[in-house]
Amino acid sequence: MSNFLPMAASFFPDPSTDTGLYIVISLLYLAGAIGFVLSLKWMSDAKTARKGIFAGEIGFVLAIIGTLLLPVITTTGYIYIAVAMLIGAAIGVPLGLLVPMTAMPQRIALSHAFGALAAGLVGIAKFYSSQPDINWFVMAVLGIEITLGALVFTGSLMAAGKLQEVKWLAQRPIVFPLQKTLNFAVLGLAVICVVILAVDPAQVWAIPVIVLAGLAFGVLLIIPIGGADMPTVIALLNAYAGIAAALLGFVLENNLLIVAGALDGMSGLILSIIMCRAMNRSFRNVLFGAFGATEAEWGDQEVGSIRSASFDEAGEILKNSRLVVIVPGYGMAVAQAQHKVRELADTLEKEGVEVKYAIHPVAGRMPGHMNVLLAEANVPYEQLLDMEEINPEFPQVDVVLVLGANDVVNPAARHDQKSPIYGMPILDVDKAASIMVVKRSMRPGFAGVENELFFNEKTLMVFGDAKDVMGELITEISGNRDSINV
Amino acid sequence: MSVSVEFIMTGLFVFALAGFLGFETIRRVPRLLHTPLMALTNALSAISLVGSIVVLGGQYTAYTTILGFVAVIASMINVVGGFLITDKMLKMFKPREKPKKPEPAEAEAAS
Numbered sequence: 001m002s003n004f005l006p007m008a009a010s011f012f013p014d015p016s017t018d019t020g021l022y023i024v025i026s027l028l029y030l031a032g033a034i035g036f037v038l039s040l041k042w043m044s045d046a047k048t049a050r051k052g053i054f055a056g057e058i059g060f061v062l063a064i065i066g067t068l069l070l071p072v073i074t075t076t077g078y079i080y081i082a083v084a085m086l087i088g089a090a091i092g093v094p095l096g097l098l099v100p101m102t103a104m105p106q107r108i109a110l111s112h113a114f115g116a117l118a119a120g121l122v123g124i125a126k127f128y129s130s131q132p133d134i135n136w137f138v139m140a141v142l143g144i145e146i147t148l149g150a151l152v153f154t155g156s157l158m159a160a161g162k163l164q165e166v167k168w169l170a171q172r173p174i175v176f177p178l179q180k181t182l183n184f185a186v187l188g189l190a191v192i193c194v195v196i197l198a199v200d201p202a203q204v205w206a207i208p209v210i211v212l213a214g215l216a217f218g219v220l221l222i223i224p225i226g227g228a229d230m231p232t233v234i235a236l237l238n239a240y241a242g243i244a245a246a247l248l249g250f251v252l253e254n255n256l257l258i259v260a261g262a263l264d265g266m267s268g269l270i271l272s273i274i275m276c277r278a279m280n281r282s283f284r285n286v287l288f289g290a291f292g293a294t295e296a297e298w299g300d301q302e303v304g305s306i307r308s309a310s311f312d313e314a315g316e317i318l319k320n321s322r323l324v325v326i327v328p329g330y331g332m333a334v335a336q337a338q339h340k341v342r343e344l345a346d347t348l349e350k351e352g353v354e355v356k357y358a359i360h361p362v363a364g365r366m367p368g369h370m371n372v373l374l375a376e377a378n379v380p381y382e383q384l385l386d387m388e389e390i391n392p393e394f395p396q397v398d399v400v401l402v403l404g405a406n407d408v409v410n411p412a413a414r415h416d417q418k419s420p421i422y423g424m425p426i427l428d429v430d431k432a433a434s435i436m437v438v439k440r441s442m443r444p445g446f447a448g449v450e451n452e453l454f455f456n457e458k459t460l461m462v463f464g465d466a467k468d469v470m471g472e473l474i475t476e477i478s479g480n481r482d483s484i485n486v
Numbered sequence: 487m488s489v490s491v492e493f494i495m496t497g498l499f500v501f502a503l504a505g506f507l508g509f510e511t512i513r514r515v516p517r518l519l520h521t522p523l524m525a526l527t528n529a530l531s532a533i534s535l536v537g538s539i540v541v542l543g544g545q546y547t548a549y550t551t552i553l554g555f556v557a558v559i560a561s562m563i564n565v566v567g568g569f570l571i572t573d574k575m576l577k578m579f580k581p582r583e584k585p586k587k588p589e590p591a592e593a594e595a596a597s
Binding site for chain 1: 531543551565577
């Protein structure tokens with residue numbers, strides 16, 4: 001490894017001899033960073049959000065132009081770059097256009113894996129081309145960056161696999177004795193190797209060890225996690241991927257990478273915190289990967305009697321109300337019922353009934369997932385209300401229609417300290433005048449908890465597949481008067 | 487020549503300020519748009535493409551060139567796929583249809 005040009009610390013042209021180019025590239029990067037910040041700013045409103053994408057794209061184009069102007073890139077290098085970018089774009093287009101909205105969580109998890117892979121590989125290349133002449137501090141940053149890249153890569157692949165419900169991957173959380181000890185030992189091994197390298201960057205063998213330990217830790221991190229925790233995990237991996245990109249910026253002396261990485265990391269962090277709050281988990285627990293299955297000790301429970309309603313009864317009640325709030329859960333999306341739900345809402349609105357949707361933060365499988373699924377079904381976004389917005393309104397609501405949601409409407413979260421979901425913020429649907437629950441059977445939800453809402457005297461159960469039930473209700477409500485094709 | 491400690495210190499400034507800016511900006515993104523937000527930040531963080539391009543284009547060793555090649559492909563997937571999917575999602579978020587289409591000025595006055 002001696003007969004090649006070592007990679008320079010900074011890829012920038014020398015500011016003292018090549019002033020013009022230096023300024024041009026720096027300004028292009030600055031413009032790129034501004035584009036990124038603007039794109040996030042415009043995301044704060046659905047009306048301006050698409051303009052935000054445009055700003056981000058402009059930022060990207062400028063950054064790429066700036067990079068291609070760097071004098072370190074050789075003529076053959078340009079050919080390789082063009083080929084690699086074309087291959088990447090060819091894979092990226094179908095991943096961007098063909099993935100269905102229900103598969104969005106695994107799609108996002110997969111892209112975290114790609115991002116981490118790129119960051120990790122660049123870090124490794126940087127190490128091999130500049131060692132042993134690496135400052136201890138820089139080496140430590142580089143070591144952490146490579147570890148993070150490796151663990152986010154496998155962690156995200158595992159998360160994507162679990163979400164996609166890949167056959168050979170267990171969906172249930174896997175817990176075994178000394179699990180945490182093993183996890184910490186693997187992570188500790190990586191940390192020790194980083195320290196060794198910081199002391200003596202010539203210890204080249206330590207890099208493969210770091211990579212393997214990171215890859216193994218990523219797998220171990222996701223093994224004990226069940227489906228209900230996935231939204232938090234995706235957000236957390238997002239934060240880690242961002243931090244890895246920012247660290248890479250430190251190592252490559254590139255401020256643009258630092259800015260983009262910091263923005264991505266912060267976004268992941270904010271989303272993780274929101275998800276934690278929504279599921280009543282401490283952030284520290286999640287940060288150290290100590291989440292996973294809290295084994296529910298659910299012994300004998302008083303099961304009351306339930307009341308069920310036929311379709312024409314249910315239709316009659318809905319038709320005669322003023323305000324109906326629909327509470328969708330992931331079960332609705334699994335049944336592919338969102339279009340039928342919107343049709344039902346349209347039918348009700350024709351009868352003069354006001355319809356709103358109450359979206360719990362963990363209603364889908366990633367932050368904001370349910371909103372996307374309903375928007376796809378052409379529900380206007382003004383009708384999609386957050387938990388905080390809708391909760392004070394429930395006392396004025398005539399009928400709440402619960403569709404495939406379970407734990408997020410369980411009043412036990414408010415008062416039953418023994419319940420595993422105790423303390424979790426819920427939609428206060430039991431404050432409405434009456435509640436209608438559409439359910440396939442009396443099976444408990446994700447947390448394996450019986451839902452006392454079903455035994456509430458105001459609750460009517462409507463049994464059946466969500467899609468079929470919606471179809472029946474639409475027929476009942478639109479009735480014999482006009483024939484709407486459903 | 488290795489990375490200077492000097493740059494790392496400047497970088498920390500940039501990181502801290504960008505972090506605060508990001509926090510204040512992203513905090514304002516409504517829950518409605520959190521999935522598109524994730525897709526967008528994912529595309530943005532694929533800016534490691536810049537580093538990947540340098541590693542590949544700089545032609546240091548055969549080894550780093552291979553790493554760079556894979557890295558450019560991986561980050562390019564995220565750039566292209568990330569922006570496309572964010573746009574596809576945002577296109578679906580529509581406001582309530584107005585019965586008739588008033589002029590923007592009229593709509594302002596009406597509301």
